[in-house]
Amino acid sequence: MAAEAHSTATLRLSVGDLRIVHPITVPTGPVAAADVVPALQGLVNAVVAAAEAGKAISCRKGCGACCRQLVPISRTEAERLLETVAALPAERRAVLEARFAAAEAALAAADLKERKGRPDRELSTAYFGLGIPCPFLEDESCSIHPDRPLVCREYLVTSPADLCAGPAQEGVTPVPVPKISLAARGLQDESEDWFPLALLMDWAKTRPKGGARRTGPEWIQKFLKGMSRKG
Ligand code: SF4
Incomplete structure (x- = not known):
């Protein structure tokens, strides 16, 4: 089978106070939005590197306090994460599925599975x-x-890493990073909302099938339009 063709362009973005020049490579032909997520991950990495330059970052490997926060996920990223999980060995998938089931049960018990109009x-x-x-x-x-x-x-x-575990996160000072993730949410249908990452497997049971296919450059154009609306 022939290798999939890719197109590369250099993005020049002004996001917040940052000026980002970053090469982005995407499939040339029609693909699902999830297939341009790796390109957006590279872009976010570049934005974060620029935003954190010169700052003393407290985050370290082995400090997972922030990994108990609600992580909002769009359909686009959810589809990509399901592919990541599907590529794992069966034993590892089983561990993850049990954890997702436990998280879903905890959210259901607390009546937090649905948003119910909560801010x-x-x-x-x-x-x-x-x-x-x-x-x-x-670990x-x-x-x-x-x-x-x-x-x-x-x-x-x-801020000191200990503060991140505090119940109301008082004193936590996040680095102001322009939120590419918000613009990336605009790749999905407008009728679709985000959901907590902990409900990924629950969402997968009833996820809408199909979805738009566009060329990689068309998805990036759509993403950039979303960026300009937010900026
Ligand atoms: S995916 Fe989960 S474990 Fe990984 S950084 Fe995000 S919240 Fe933490």
């Missing part, structure tokens, strides 16, 4: 109060670090 902030605080570790967290480190969601990449702090 995002209220939902996030209640979620963090449950102390549910992300199913991907292993307080991310077990899918190269494939982790965009929003996880964007969260870094300069």
Whole structure:
């Protein structure tokens, strides 16, 4: 089978106070939005590197306090994460599926599976109060670090690491990173909302089939339009 063709372009972006020049490579032909997620991960990495330059970051491998927060996931990233999970050995998948089931049960018991009109902030605080570790967290480190969601990449702090475990996170100082993850959510249908990463497997049971296919460059154009609307 012939290798899939790819197209590369150099993005020049002004995001917040940052000027980013970053090469981006995407499939040339029609693909699902999930197939341009790796390109967006590279872009977020570049934005984060620029945002954290010169700052003393407290985040370290083995400190997973922030991995008990509500991680909002779009359909686009969810599809990509399901591919990541599907590629794991069966034994590892079984461990993850059990953790996802436990997280879902904890959210259901706390009546937090559905948003029920709650403001995002209220939902996030209640979620963090449950102390549910992300199913991907292993020994307080991310077990899918190269494939982790965009929003996880964007969260870094300069305050002492101990503060991140506090119930209301008082004194936590996140690095102001322009949120590429928000613009990336615009790749999915407008009728689709985000959901907590802990409900990934639950969502997978009833996920909408199909979905739009566009060329990689068309997806990036759509993403950039979303960026300009937010900026
Ligand atoms: S995906 Fe990884 S970085 Fe993100 S919350 Fe889960 S364990 Fe933490």
